[in-house]
Amino acid sequence: MNTLFRHVLIFLNLFGFIIGMYSYIPQLMSTAPQLWLLVVDCPLSALFFAIFLMGFNNKYFEVLARLSAFKYGVWTVVVTLTQPILMVQLLPAIFNIIMHLGLLIESFLFIEGDFLMKHIIPLIIFFLANDFSDYFLNTHPFIDVSLLITTGIFTFIMSFVTVLIFSRILLKK
Numbered sequence: 001m002n003t004l005f006r007h008v009l010i011f012l013n014l015f016g017f018i019i020g021m022y023s024y025i026p027q028l029m030s031t032a033p034q035l036w037l038l039v040v041d042c043p044l045s046a047l048f049f050a051i052f053l054m055g056f057n058n059k060y061f062e063v064l065a066r067l068s069a070f071k072y073g074v075w076t077v078v079v080t081l082t083q084p085i086l087m088v089q090l091l092p093a094i095f096n097i098i099m100h101l102g103l104l105i106e107s108f109l110f111i112e113g114d115f116l117m118k119h120i121i122p123l124i125i126f127f128l129a130n131d132f133s134d135y136f137l138n139t140h141p142f143i144d145v146s147l148l149i150t151t152g153i154f155t156f157i158m159s160f161v162t163v164l165i166f167s168r169i170l171l172k173k
Contacts, residue, residue, distance in 0.1 A: 006053055009106060013050035016099050017043045027142055038133040039141075042072045045103060059119045063170070066107050067123055071162040073104025079151055083144050115170040120163060127159035 020043030031039050048065035077100050080093050134140035135152040143151055 009109075010050050010053045012102065013046040013053065013106075016046035016103070017050065019043075019099070020046060024141075031139060035133065035137060035139050038130055038137075038139045041068070041130065041141075042076055042100065042103070045069045045072045049103070049106060059115055060122060063115060063119045063123050063166075064126070066111075066170075067120075067127075067162050067166050069103045070107035070166065071127065071158050073100045073102075073107060074162075075155060075158050076100040077104070078154065079141075079143060079147075082147055082151075085144070111169060117167075117171065120167060120170070124159070124163055127162070128156075131156050131159055 021040060024040050024043065027039055028036055037044070045065070045068040048061070049069050052062055052065040077097050080096050080100075083093075085093075131152075134155060135148075140148075140151070140155075
């Protein structure tokens, strides 16, 4: 991959991590500190992808970076588009959608798979634990309360869909 392109993506992911963390400050202040890592899904996904692009070469970490970028990229775009506040805060919503579309797109970049199911199983456990935390311990991002159940179901489905899509792409044939 082109070095300049890689550096631009690293910068954008680090920028996304910083902006994402900033946007989560109100929620982090109302959440127990031991749950903070379960709150900041998208910023962590951007950070993981930046670390992956910096050359951290570990199959488990690459699966974490790639699949979380996909899941939270799709999740955020869909959920942002369903929020009634979208009409009130249009510009931030558009920026949010563009940033997360980038996260989604980059999850498919540089796919070279010699992965095994053992690389994916820990991520399945992580996704389900995180989903459980979001909708049973209330660590999900601030969303319209009227959409909470629908969003929760969508989140669990996204975990399985993400794993299914990437299992087809990444696993050794």
